[in-house]
Amino acid sequence: MTALKRAVFALFLLALSFASRAQLTIEITGAGANRIPVAIADFAGEPGIARAVAMVVRADLERSGLFKLVEAGAPLAENAPVNFADWKSRGADALVVGSVQPAANGRYEVRFRLHDVQKQASLGGLAYVMTAQQGRTTGHRIADYVYEKLLGEPGIFSTRIAYVVKSAGRFELQIADADGMNAQTALASKEPIISPAWSPDGSRLAYVSFESKKPVIYVHSLATGSRHVAANFKGSNSAPAWSPDGRKLAVVLTKDGASQLYSVSADGSGVVRLASSAGIDTEPYFSPDGQFIYFTSDRGGSPQAYRISSGGGDAQRITFEGSYNVTPRLSPDGKNMAYVSRNGGRFQLALMDLATRQTQILTDSDKDESPSFAPNGRMILYASEVGGRGVLAAVSSDGRVKQKLSVQAGDVREPAWGPFLKQ
Amino acid sequence: MRKELMIILGAALIAGCGTTGGPEQPGADVEDRSAKKIDGTEVRPVTAGDPMGAALAAVKQGVLAKRSVFFDYDSYVIKEEFKSLVEAHARFLVANPKVKMLIQGNADERGSREYNLALGQKRAEALRKMLALLGAREDQIEAVSLGEEKPRCSEGNEGCWSQNRRSDMLYTGEF
Numbered sequence: 001m002t003a004l005k006r007a008v009f010a011l012f013l014l015a016l017s018f019a020s021r022a023q024l025t026i027e028i029t030g031a032g033a034n035r036i037p038v039a040i041a042d043f044a045g046e047p048g049i050a051r052a053v054a055m056v057v058r059a060d061l062e063r064s065g066l067f068k069l070v071e072a073g074a075p076l077a078e079n080a081p082v083n084f085a086d087w088k089s090r091g092a093d094a095l096v097v098g099s100v101q102p103a104a105n106g107r108y109e110v111r112f113r114l115h116d117v118q119k120q121a122s123l124g125g126l127a128y129v130m131t132a133q134q135g136r137t138t139g140h141r142i143a144d145y146v147y148e149k150l151l152g153e154p155g156i157f158s159t160r161i162a163y164v165v166k167s168a169g170r171f172e173l174q175i176a177d178a179d180g181m182n183a184q185t186a187l188a189s190k191e192p193i194i195s196p197a198w199s200p201d202g203s204r205l206a207y208v209s210f211e212s213k214k215p216v217i218y219v220h221s222l223a224t225g226s227r228h229v230a231a232n233f234k235g236s237n238s239a240p241a242w243s244p245d246g247r248k249l250a251v252v253l254t255k256d257g258a259s260q261l262y263s264v265s266a267d268g269s270g271v272v273r274l275a276s277s278a279g280i281d282t283e284p285y286f287s288p289d290g291q292f293i294y295f296t297s298d299r300g301g302s303p304q305a306y307r308i309s310s311g312g313g314d315a316q317r318i319t320f321e322g323s324y325n326v327t328p329r330l331s332p333d334g335k336n337m338a339y340v341s342r343n344g345g346r347f348q349l350a351l352m353d354l355a356t357r358q359t360q361i362l363t364d365s366d367k368d369e370s371p372s373f374a375p376n377g378r379m380i381l382y383a384s385e386v387g388g389r390g391v392l393a394a395v396s397s398d399g400r401v402k403q404k405l406s407v408q409a410g411d412v413r414e415p416a417w418g419p420f421l422k423q
Numbered sequence: 424m425r426k427e428l429m430i431i432l433g434a435a436l437i438a439g440c441g442t443t444g445g446p447e448q449p450g451a452d453v454e455d456r457s458a459k460k461i462d463g464t465e466v467r468p469v470t471a472g473d474p475m476g477a478a479l480a481a482v483k484q485g486v487l488a489k490r491s492v493f494f495d496y497d498s499y500v501i502k503e504e505f506k507s508l509v510e511a512h513a514r515f516l517v518a519n520p521k522v523k524m525l526i527q528g529n530a531d532e533r534g535s536r537e538y539n540l541a542l543g544q545k546r547a548e549a550l551r552k553m554l555a556l557l558g559a560r561e562d563q564i565e566a567v568s569l570g571e572e573k574p575r576c577s578e579g580n581e582g583c584w585s586q587n588r589r590s591d592m593l594y595t596g597e598f
Contacts, residue, residue: 192572194536213525213598214567215540236544236568239537252541254566257548259541280541296538303538326535340535347534369535388579414536 023407024163024180024392028065030402035068036150039092044077044099049108049135053100056139060157060179061146064378065401078113084120092117094150096142103129110138114146123149136181156374160418161381162186162196162205163392167410173207175222178374178417180405186220187227195239196416199246199266205416206230206240206249206266217251219266230268241284241293242266243310250274250284250293250310261295261308275308275315283327286310287334294318294328294337305339319352321359327370330354331377336397338362338371338380349382351397362399372417379403383413475595478515478522482594486511490592492550493585499545501553509550512592513557516564524564525598526550527591531584532571540570550590 040058043050061067070090076082076097087095098112113125126145130138140157147155156178165172171193176183187193191210198205203222208215215236220227231237235254242249246266253262253271261274261281275281277299284295292307297315299306305318305328319325324342331338334354341350341361349363349371367385374381379394379401386404390411394403406412481487492505501509516524528547530539547566554564576583 192569194540194570194572210569210572213527213593214565215569234565236540238540252537254544254548254568259544280538280545282541283535283537296535303535324534326538342534 023183024176024405024412025407026063026180027404027406028063028402029404030395030400031065032396032400035066036093037068037070037091038094038096038146038150039070039072039087039090040096041072041076041098042074043097043110043112044075044080046100046102046108049132050075050098050100052135053110053139053142054096054098056136056179057096057143057146060140060143060155063179063403064147064155065396065403066147066151078111078125082115084115084117087115087117094123094146096146098125098142107131110142112142112145114149136177140177140179153378154376154420156376156378156417156420159375159420160202162198162416162418163412164193164196164414165407165410165412166192166390173205175205175418186222186225194414196414197240197242198416198418199242200244200419201246202419202421204266206242208238208240217249219249219268228268230266231262231264231271233271239282239284241286243286244288244290250286250295252282252284261293274310274312277315285329287330288332289334294330296326296328305337318354325350329371329373331373331397332375333377336377338373338382338397340368340371340382349380349395351380360399362395362397363393365393368393370414370416372415374417375420379417381405381415381417383415475522478519479594479596482515487515492546492590492592494546494549494588494590496585496588499542499549501549509553510557513554513559516554516559517557520560520563522563523595524554524559525593526554526564526566527573527593528566528568529573529575529587529589529591530568530571531587532574532577532579533584536570536572540568540572543568543570546588546590550592 040054042054058069062069070092077099078097095115095117101109103109107129109129111127114123116123128138143157144155159178160175161178162175165174171189172185173187173193174183174185189211194208196205196207205220208217215238217231217237217240218227219230230249231251233253233255237253239252240249248263248265251262251264252259259280259282261284262271263274264271277297279298281295281297284293286293290310293310294307296303297306302323303326305325306315307318308315322341326340328337328339337352337354339350340347346366347368348361349368350359350361352359365384369383371380371382379396381394384391384393390413392405392412392415489508526547528543530542547568551564551566574587576586
């Protein structure tokens with residue numbers, strides 16, 4: 001990405017910003033090896049909204065690091081004839097055209113079509129009816145459609161992320177769209193908030209709040225803002241992880257001494273011990289099939305990743321190299337494990353192929369923490385530090401695509417990428 | 424020094440449990456608390472008065488005003504230099520059974536937040552165990568961790584990290 005392009009992109013983000021003080025801005029710092037050249041024409045019809053929708057689609061696809069935008073020129077409706085030879089000469093492999101027309105009750109109908117320029121064929125299209133305020137949402141859906149048709153895996157542009165912003169003695173648990181826009185604060189506190197975890201249906205967040213001078217686990221319904229205590233036992237309560245069915249949380253309690261794994265219902269009832277060790281067991285995470293719980297334990301002398309059957313039983317050690325491998329997080333397909341590894345005093349994001357046990361360091365930073373996979377498994381969001389300030393960063397699981405997400409007025413940390421939402 | 428310490432401790436003990444009388448707290452007990460005469464022996468109820476107020480004043484002075492125990496890197500052992508401090512707090516807890524203590528363990532910032540929370544817990548737990556061994560009641564002390572979340576010092580060097588590897592003792596009214 002050239003400096004000019006980056007500046008234009010930043011301006012675009014600024015223009016569309018919801019004027020939130022803690023707006024997340026995303027900068028692309030690395031791109032995929034073979035980016036698909038795609039042209040997104042301005043949509044025909046209602047000029048303001050049509051342009052806004054097309055801009056969201058372009059920004060989403062470009063930010064993914066997997067597409068290269070081709071200049072598109074004049075607006076083109078979904079039913080206009082396509083001069084494939086012309087688009088081919090411009091270097092586009094794919095073309096998106098569309099329109100926005102007024103519909104009943106002050107709403108708008110957005111139609112679009114995706115063309116394969118090489119095959120000179122339509123790959124399909126859809127129509128949405130939306131309000132004037134839903135332009136961004138519609139743009140994200142179109143980008144998801146294009147992404148899936150061209151790459152064969154679902155896009156994540158309609159998902160949301162949670163993270164904690166610390167500024168001047170204030171902690172805010174925020175939820176933003178995957179592009180950093182539309183940030184909203186779910187909880188603000190003078191005391192720290194850590195370890196947000198999305199329920200599998202995306203409606204609730206479990207997290208640890210220190211508002212009562214000790215760590216207590218809450219479950220918070222995002223739409224209503226209501227919340228309840230899920231674990232407040234004597235001692236510390238932390239590291240909530242949802243079971244894939246959304247009914248239970250694996251948590252870390254110290255009510256019987258050291259930090260150990262327990263299971264508790266999401267409503268806070270029925271606490272059951274999951275494992276026993278003489279040392280620390282923490283950072284549980286369910287495998288996507290619900291069969292295993294991966295976690296960090298120092299039972300072998302140094303903190304390493306282990307797993308147990310979610311029904312209990314003996315622990316199996318997963319990491320062996322080095323003296324510090326923590327925060328194991330499985331990819332949505334269950335094949336890879338992201339974790340944080342200390343190498344020569346640097347804390348870096350690593351990825352293990354669980355079948356071959358081959359590992360790869362994905363980052364070149366010093367203070368990486370809290371990895372969280374995008375629901376399609378392509379990117380891993382994590383916390384890092386640049387110039388003494390907390391930032392979020394994302395890297396593709398092949399290490400090529402890199403993004404940096406930061407806020408102007410504070411530290412941002414503890415990211416958690418939300419699930420796909422059923423539409 | 425030693426003598427001075429004992430005098431302060433003694434004063435704290437007297438302040439903590441020596442007061443009697445004072446207004447009864449309504450609804451605190453359903454028993455008939457009036458004096459009873461049995462075979463000429465007079466049995467009187469003894470109320471604790473305002474133990475919290477007196478205790479709170481006591482823990483803000485002298486050795487009890489010191490609340491932090493520091494740990495070495497990757498260590499959870501209470502060092503010799505802090506043992507007399509822990510003993511003083513234990514004696515105070517024994518003498519004031521109604522007073523409660525919250526122990527907050529801390530860790531330096533390096534590495535995973537949740538793992539650091541567990542390390543802070545180990546530091547809090549080490550202190551809790553020692554206080555319990557010295558006679559403090561189990562229901563009097565709670566050991567919790569703040570992990571790396573509430574650093575006393577926030578520079579990235581050893582001098583600073585060593586200040587964050589600590590356990591703090593808080594008494595009733597302070598948490």
